[in-house]
Amino acid sequence: MQFLPRLARHILTVGLLTLCAGTVALAQPTGKAAKGRKRYAFAQRDSESSYVQNVTKNTDEEQDVDGSFTRLGYRSYNDMLTEITALKKLHDWADTTYQRRVAAIPAGGAMVVIVHRQGPKGVEMSNLTLTATDKAGKEVFAQTLAPATGRFFGRDLYQGKAVIPFPKMEPQELNVSIRDAKLYQTYDYTLTLPAAQ
Template structure:
């Protein structure tokens, strides 16, 4: 007679433990739960002169938790200069040059580069990119297309995606990249150059 209540008690305790464990897995932990640290003043990116980092996003942090995310911007003029140089270097036919020129996005392009731990961590579909102007109006919002990275070193994998950008007047824009898997948001300031 005493056997049945004891079994019921054990199942109840086991159910509560499993429920608690499920809730613990769903919640971000450690650095992700606290959010990313922010610079007092936005720091100019070492690679892209048009981008400033608002959230701290350094190589040292990459070593700790594998959450390096870089935003770059290539203007139409920069890409056109590169294609003109390649035309001379590779002696392209006019049709090849015209085809490459027509493929250039008129507003330039954003380049998102991530380093994550493990091949599944570098899945680009975890990222959502949102661009807003100074008034808070959304200019561009996009969840990146699926795609995994390649081995980068140690246990890190790198993935990149080039995103065509709409043609706009010279201005400052706020860019946020949200990683749904890490529960982290990376913020940037993008300064669009004047059209040339």
């Protein structure tokens, strides 16, 4: 007689533990997000930004598989000044227009983040947090991107872009991470800040 209630308690306990374990398993990221992103043996220079090297693999093929393409670019103060000077000559701007544009250039240049995600809701830029640390591991810059949505890019992919003003710093190499809170993925880069002229 005592055997039956003990067996019932045991079955009930095992059932509850299984249910709890199943719930925890559902809350964890799955697939590539759970495994983490693959890393290059040696950082690869970005094809569009000479200041940036990719540490984690981030290819066009991956955007077709899981919509996780994330690119970091950097534009120095001198690069932006050269562009504005060329535009002044091209458009024959007044000196006041030119001075206003030059004054708007961030002293430390700007970081450009471009993402391709699946579905229009996947391109919410506020899911991304950018953190830069120096070689000693000290955080020198951190920012959660402003809310913004993307535009249709092709097939089921949408593109989002953010330009982040960067503070003026000494020439150095920084480690930059972009964390996607929705995909549970972190994208790592190396940024080489040029000397200001």
